[in-house]
Amino acid sequence: MVDAEAMTARRIDARARFLPVGDSAFAVEFGDRIDPGINALVHRTAALLTEARPEGLVETVPSFRSLLVHYDPLSTSAQALQRFIGGLELEDEAGQAPPRIWRIPVLYGGEAGPDLTEVAAATGLSEAEVIALHAGTLYRVYVQGFLPGFAYLGDLPEVLDLPRRTSPRVRVPPGSVAIAQRMSGIYPVESPGGWHLIGQTPLRFFDPAQSPPTLFAPGDGVRFVPVDARAHAAIAEAVARGRYESELEGGSA
Template sequence: MVATFSPDGNRLDRLARFLCVGDTAFAIEFGTGIDPVLNARVHRAAALIREAAMAGVVETVPSFRSLLVHYDPLATSAAALREAMGEIDLGEAVVSAPERVWVIPALYGGEAGPDLEEVASATGLSPEEVVSRHAGTLFRVYVQGFLPGFAYLGVLPPELELPRLATPRVRVPPGSVAIAQRMSGIYPVESPGGWRLIGNTPLRLFDAGWTPPTLFAPGDGVRFRPVDAGEHAAIRAAVARGDYAPEQEAGR
């Protein structure tokens, strides 16, 4: 991929606004809300900026709708970078089917998903219907953050949209499959958390020794496959032995 610079086309400065973030960073904001087109523009802009190899750019950090650009003020200036980046032609933002779809085994309910019954009650669905709707959704990895390997997966079916817990848990077990607002996610390690826990996967999502260190990447697809307690335990044992390969579906 090669960055193109042109006064015509979908120039970055016509599709986004630049916001100052201190004296060593600025944000490129493409819009508001959770939208696959906005997210596609964020990641395309990040890729083109990397390809352009602009002097002084230290790092780019994508989010749902914006791109944070860190730079070295001794090597360049925000004004110079914003002028150069503004001329980048992003082309048409195409949200295509993911090239890679991960199939994640998940044990729903019980100790693995202690909030499933409450989610069912709050949505007016049965626990089985909640599982069916969650597992029947092809999620998109929008961005990773909060914890290493924690992917924000969107979007949930509207009937499953619920706020975060009023009081977050002090400890959430690793592998917990959770939902909050319009998103789903998997806690890669034990941590505090305020999302509603509906299941658990025995897979590992992050390992500092992997290259790259995370299982998912932005733009990947994720689908959950319900399993029973026996299969969950068997997969956990295989993961511990290092002889389990996560399933994938054919992408586009």
């Protein structure tokens, strides 16, 4: 497998491998690890296929390091579609800045982040150091899944790399900001969950009445901004009244 950092613009078939998945799908695999460069190639390939709409293509499903391609076997074959995909050319995007960087206000610790003290003890850091590390990282939206609007945000600083909780919670409040392994995430709705809860944001990340229904898109950047209880309450009220615009670095959305 070609290292993503060493890739230059070339045909997809020179850097990926095709793996069969049943009789109407196959995977285009770009690597064997979670890596921003590899993930950028996955989403760029998906975008090119959406634009080109080759005959027989049904849909694509991106993951961290591969793209699942569903096709209609009555309209095309895996071999024909793989030849089409293999002939596409990509520019590497690993060194490029995210197209959008969202600023997400977070109230850390206390009732908003009941696991912050535990995380600090497990990592040998103070709570303030955990907050500074978490908020000081620019995250990439790798994929969305598990719940509508739940984005897997990487890469968490290595010192904060902790396994999931041994006892998952039955109910995690919406807006909970959490970490597990090298990922951070925000629960968009109330649900069970096994990640460590370190804060809470009043923003909404999934609204089926909106287009698109999710705030984030793959490839976006996310930066967490610590706020105090008063600011958190004010933002929550503005969100409830429909008067809050999610912030992007350089201006509002």
